[in-house]
Amino acid sequence: MKPFLILKTHPVPIDRTDVDTDAILPKQYMAMTSRVGFGDYLFDNWRYAEAGEPGDDITKRTKRRDFSLNQPRYQGAQIMLCRANFGCGSSREHAVWALADWGIKAIIAPSYGDIFYGNCFKNGVLPIRLPTAVVEELFNDLARTDEPTPMTIDLPEQRVVCQGGKSYPFDLDASRKNSLLSGLDEIGQILASYSEQIKAFEKIHFAAEPWLA
Structure with a gap:
């Protein structure tokens, strides 16, 4: 794991509640034996029109243009903005591996599946809890523009800073914070x-x- 201090990037939205780990990484990819390469299959059923299997060449599959991960303005995003109960369902750590492999370093949501939340810290991904009203405001901010929206996560200060200077504090267990910082x-x-x-x-x-x- 690399130390997590200050992350300056832009978010990609997943505008659905109760996103389970099978949606994040479908079960057929659990057969893969390496921890790398899962990013190609992140949200596989939502990203591609055809069903996929491990080892598929994703360049030959049809991307759904309406899905956020396929849209040009969200490429390179390292923050994922999500709705309530993100990462519910099974305990598969592979779901976090897929997010990290795609490039996600932090997630913002009102709430998470408990096991998924813990798995994030084990893999250097910061899951931030913000109030539902704040998350709604962040989704609205993204919807107002077709350009990437700058966002900074300051872990030492435990703050999310958005374009225009809006700042939102977040709580975090001290031991988990120290784990990411170190x-x-x-x-x-x-x-x-x-x-x-x-x-x-x-x-x-x-x-x-x-x-x-």
């Missing part, structure tokens, strides 16, 4: 805090049972 997942945090204790344990353990070394 660029360490759960394993990285354990190694950073307890590496010497782990080495000492292994030394004693392998001395007592050398055949395990």
Whole structure:
């Protein structure tokens, strides 16, 4: 994971409530064995007219022009603006892998599926909760222009800053914030805090049972 500090980019909207993880990444792509390449199949059923399978050449599939990820003004977006209960459904971490592989570094929504919310932090993606009224305002701002809308996420200050200077604070658990700031997942945090204790344990353990070394 890379440290997350300040992100300056523009958002892409997903204007639907209760988006589940099967919509984010359909089940057939769970058969893929690598953590890379999932971005090509993000929102697969909504992005393409034809059904897809792992390994398909996406350049030969028909893109739905009305879907936001296919529209030129949203290319390069690193923030996804979503409605309530985003990421509900199954616990598949692959859904977050697909978002990150497409380029998403932060998500803004009123609420999330609990497991999806936790999986975001494990993969360096910041899920921000903002009030429904604020999210509605952000959707309205995007609808007023055909151009990319600048947005800044300041994690140290825990603020979302929009075009024109509008600023919205967000709450975040301190330990999860520190994880993103340091660029360490759960394993990285354990190694950073307890590496010497782990080495000492292994030394004693392998001395007592050398055949395990």
